[in-house]
Amino acid sequence: MSAPDRTHDPALRSWVASANRPDHDFPIQNLPFGAFRAASDAAPRCAVAIGDQLLDVSRIADLFTAEASAVAAALAAPGLNRAMALGHGAHAAFRAQLSALLQEDERARRPAVEAALRPLQSAQLVLPFEVRGYTDFFASIHHASNAGRLFRPDQPLLPNYRYVPVAYNGRANSVRTSGEPVVRPHGQLKPAEAGAAPRFAPSQRMDYEVELGIVVGRPTAAGEPLRPGDAWDHVFGFCLLNDWSARDIQAWEYQPLGPFLGKSFATSISPWIVTAQALLPFRTAAAARAPQDPEPLPHLRDPRDHARGAVAVQLEAAIRTAHMRQRGLPAHRLSRSNAADLYWTVAQMLAHHTSNGCALDTGDLVGSGTVSGAGDGALGSLLELSRGGAAAIDLPGGEQRRFLEDGDEVRLTGFCEAPGHRRIGFGECAAVLAPARPYGPADSGE
């Protein structure tokens, strides 16, 4: 992918006035993609966010030319998959033309574009793409160490960690959009006493995980591993991802084959996909904050891209309990961490994923794993914040939390800023934890 271009110019302003507010997530330098329903019974179609407006972009498809018109046409589909598959050449052309249409000095075509805008606040956003596969990595060495310390104080980090970008397959059909409540799952809960039988009940240790989601655009072929230096060609963009986790279900089930029901009940993603192109100014040195030692094996080395291997997305998690909402208290920040602190880079994760010949499909969602950093302010899950439930976290209004309670809203936000560049944001990934439902089988069984 090429270097930042004219679309990244911080001086660019849009005739959509809200996009020019300095702290707005969706300035003209961003242009993230999503999908919405124009009416509750209408088929979804794709959109671009600009300021506080949603651009119903397939309605102005005739304004795009050459390569960009293929992208515009593909955006009439109910999700981004067709457009994402087209690859970066077409995406760059589309971005350049869309930017021009929205710039302050555009006159002739502005009325047509303006007619395709609608207020974001009233839009019904849906899952932005069909999730084909969902893979979750474990790329934060801080998180891996913090989580490992709870189980193995003497050896927090397993011997494979600095060689293998560890990952597991998640459940693709559990991925949903920000705003959809997450129901507390039932599962097998094992009392701590050795030999005690598990019981089947709603999870008592509900948690969130702050993650960056990588969305695959151009697919790869089976049997053709990616070089790290080519991996970014297959990244369409990024989203915020909350990998909801039931720690008690997970702790009892995960040996020897890894997490399953402790994760597969829900994964929330933000509705707007920030493109790899929009993030170009925020690529930074992979090793700046987390030097890789030992040097990765050759198939994971990428000397050509060493200076820009990481992507500096600042991530924040906040909580707002039912009590806080009643009292009008704002959400309370729990953590701030940065994707540039991940041990493994985006390119290394994708190179590893394909290194055995496994193909990547358009619409694959690849989670970074919990993004934690050094220090108590940068812990991306309650498991870490509460030291496995041992320490209570004080909230405004006098409440405390070790794990989530019913009615708690978890809100992830993310943004990028760098000197000489316009700040861009990810919007939010938020959901309320709803109480467990009465369990069908138990109610109507024997």
Added chain:
Amino acid sequence: MSAPDRTHDPALRSWVASANRPDHDFPIQNLPFGAFRAASDAAPRCAVAIGDQLLDVSRIADLFTAEASAVAAALAAPGLNRAMALGHGAHAAFRAQLSALLQEDERARRPAVEAALRPLQSAQLVLPFEVRGYTDFFASIHHASNAGRLFRPDQPLLPNYRYVPVAYNGRANSVRTSGEPVVRPHGQLKPAEAGAAPRFAPSQRMDYEVELGIVVGRPTAAGEPLRPGDAWDHVFGFCLLNDWSARDIQAWEYQPLGPFLGKSFATSISPWIVTAQALLPFRTAAAARAPQDPEPLPHLRDPRDHARGAVAVQLEAAIRTAHMRQRGLPAHRLSRSNAADLYWTVAQMLAHHTSNGCALDTGDLVGSGTVSGAGDGALGSLLELSRGGAAAIDLPGGEQRRFLEDGDEVRLTGFCEAPGHRRIGFGECAAVLAPARPYGPADSGE
């Protein structure tokens, strides 16, 4: 699902003569579904196997009436998903009408049906359905104990095994049809010495796993767990499944999040899906051979179906090496095991899968895990047969194996037989292990 009906009558004969041969896998009592290409450049469409013929069933869609005609129409699609989603009422109606069309006493419609037949041997079979999610269980207590013993001689079975039907998410896009060669994957291999660094090379411990694949038809809704007694309503059918495994890659990567690259390079399934309806006569007592102790938690109990919880599919694995092919030696049987020996039943696996609210989709593939039984003749993987590579297995022609070598063909077959019923078979799931390819990144890298 109802009891065996007229379509299971062992006295039924077909005017397709080959279907009446006593040992044929596809008699008129079977009628499994698949998909094929009529020409190499044609879109695939669905088919039914009868004897040594393939029935291009959407060509005779006008012969079906009422509910069955919806199934027939859906079979014009490139895979079975649309037809599978219709549910058992429609499938039973289709099966009854199709059986009548193929019975020996059919006269009037026989010419039309005959015109839609083509020899199986010349047909290009493709993946029979679009695999949505792929979940792999660990339901054989024999396999779990045998594999566990290699790592933990004192405690082969982990404490959760008899409570939790342990499973993990596999990689759906790695599933392919029988006949496609499987390429030996590269991966990180860790020498046994503590502290030694891993190297990146082709796997040296390639293995197969004999499994039964469950194919989901009617979907479930998110948040609505299945009762075990209702689970079979969502099973379209079964296939043979070879969960190829690179034991060395898996051993180094799997802590703490389970198998990933050690499995995601390839999973082979048989091209014909034997329906849940065809298997009705072979349902047997769940606890006949593998009593569940302790009693499962309430959400996994199914008192109403206790007598028919298991499905007695006899599974065989055989090997034919390149040397054996050259010398004209037949394939050598490595194991014979039975799905009725699984600790967890099909209904329990699906009930567990949905117990946290996770939905099942049409086209989900659910593997049983390696089906091993008691005794040395019933070990469903080389890991077990060679005791983790410690013991060599003698093959005809003077060769030995601990793990697979390039050119080895692994062939899985399966069948059901029961007194008073016609034997039915699954065809085969076979693939040759091809040599590792030169590794792209290493070749063209630094």
